[in-house]
Amino acid sequence: MMTTTQIERQTTARRPQTVKVGDGRMAALLLSPTFLVLALVVAYPLLSAFRQSLYRSQSGLDDDGFVVTGDVFVGLGNYVNIFTGTEAGRFYNALWNTTFFTFTTVGLEVIIGVAFAVAMNRAFRGRALLRASILIPWAIPTAVSGLLWRWIFQADGVVNSITGVEVLWTAEGFAAQAAVIVAEVWKTAPFIGLLVLAGMQIIPGEIYEAAKLDGANAWRQFIGITLPLVRPALLVAVLFRMLDALRMFDLPFVLIGPRKSSVETLSILAWDESNQLNYGTASAFSIILLIYVAVIAYAFIKILGADIVEAKARRATPKKKATR
Structure with missing residues (x-):
C-alpha cells in the first residue's frame, strides 16, 4: 500500500514539464x-539579389548629348527574357548541362564511394594508409x-599518351563533358565513401555473424x-553532393574554360553575365x-527521405504500455 507522499511523488514525476515564462x-x-x-550572410544577399533581378542596366544619351547610365525597373522582364528571349537557348543548354553533370557525377560517386567504404571497412594490414590516401583527392x-586534370587531358597529356589517340579533351563536345565528369568523380567520391563508412562502423558485428x-x-x-542500415547516411551524402553539384562552377571553369557551350552551367552563365556588367540578368x-536547387532538394527528401523521417518519428514516440 503506497502512502500519500509516494503517490504525489509519482504524479509529479509523470507530469509533463512545463516551460517557464523566461525560458x-x-x-x-x-x-x-x-x-x-x-540575416547578414543569407537573408540580406538573397533579398538584394532578388531586388537587383528586377532591374536592368541601360545607357543612352540625354538632351545635351551626354552618356547616361543607370538601372531601370523592368519587373519580371529579366526572367521573361531568360526563358523566351534571344539568350533562351543558352539558358536551356546551361540548365541541361547542370542537370546532366549533377545526376551523372552523383550516380558514379555513389557506386564508387560505397565500394570505397566496403573496402575501408574490412580489417586488413594497411587499412589506415588506404583511408588516408583516399582522402587526398x-x-x-x-x-x-x-589545373591538374587540365594537364592530364591536354593534347599531349597523359591520357592521350596512354591511349594512343588524339582527342581534344579540353575543347568542346562530349570529350569535354567526359573530362569534367572524370575529374569531378575523382575528387568527390571519397566524400560519399567516408560518410557511408561512418554509417557502416556502427553496424554491430553480431548481425553479420548471424x-x-x-x-x-x-x-x-x-x-x-549493409545497404538498409547505411541508407540514412547514404541519403545525407547524396543530398549534400547533389546540392554541391547543382552549383558546379570552378571545376569546368578551370578545366575547360568559360563560354564553352558543352560544359557551361548555370553558375558559369550567371558569372558571365555579371562579368559583362549585366547584374540584373546575373x-x-x-x-x-536557387529555386531549382530548392526544388531538387525538396523532391529528393520527399521521395527518398520520407521513410527515414517517419521511422525517426516512430522511434521518438513512446510506446504505451498495455494495462489490464
Whole structure:
C-alpha cells in the first residue's frame, strides 16, 4: 500500500514539464547572434539579389548629348527574357548541362564511394594508409584539381599518351563533358565513401555473424544488411553532393574554360553575365538556380527521405504500455 507522499511523488514525476515564462526569452537571447549572422550572410544577399533581378542596366544619351547610365525597373522582364528571349537557348543548354553533370557525377560517386567504404571497412594490414590516401583527392582545392586534370587531358597529356589517340579533351563536345565528369568523380567520391563508412562502423558485428550462420553470402549480407542500415547516411551524402553539384562552377571553369557551350552551367552563365556588367540578368540567373536547387532538394527528401523521417518519428514516440 503506497502512502500519500509516494503517490504525489509519482504524479509529479509523470507530469509533463512545463516551460517557464523566461525560458523562451532566454532561448531567443542565446540564438539572437546566430539569427543576426544568418540575416547578414543569407537573408540580406538573397533579398538584394532578388531586388537587383528586377532591374536592368541601360545607357543612352540625354538632351545635351551626354552618356547616361543607370538601372531601370523592368519587373519580371529579366526572367521573361531568360526563358523566351534571344539568350533562351543558352539558358536551356546551361540548365541541361547542370542537370546532366549533377545526376551523372552523383550516380558514379555513389557506386564508387560505397565500394570505397566496403573496402575501408574490412580489417586488413594497411587499412589506415588506404583511408588516408583516399582522402587526398578530397583535400586538394578544386581549382588546383582542375589545373591538374587540365594537364592530364591536354593534347599531349597523359591520357592521350596512354591511349594512343588524339582527342581534344579540353575543347568542346562530349570529350569535354567526359573530362569534367572524370575529374569531378575523382575528387568527390571519397566524400560519399567516408560518410557511408561512418554509417557502416556502427553496424554491430553480431548481425553479420548471424547472417553467416543462416547461410548468407557476402552479396546477400551487403544487400540485406549493409545497404538498409547505411541508407540514412547514404541519403545525407547524396543530398549534400547533389546540392554541391547543382552549383558546379570552378571545376569546368578551370578545366575547360568559360563560354564553352558543352560544359557551361548555370553558375558559369550567371558569372558571365555579371562579368559583362549585366547584374540584373546575373541576379535573375542566380535566383532561378536557387529555386531549382530548392526544388531538387525538396523532391529528393520527399521521395527518398520520407521513410527515414517517419521511422525517426516512430522511434521518438513512446510506446504505451498495455494495462489490464
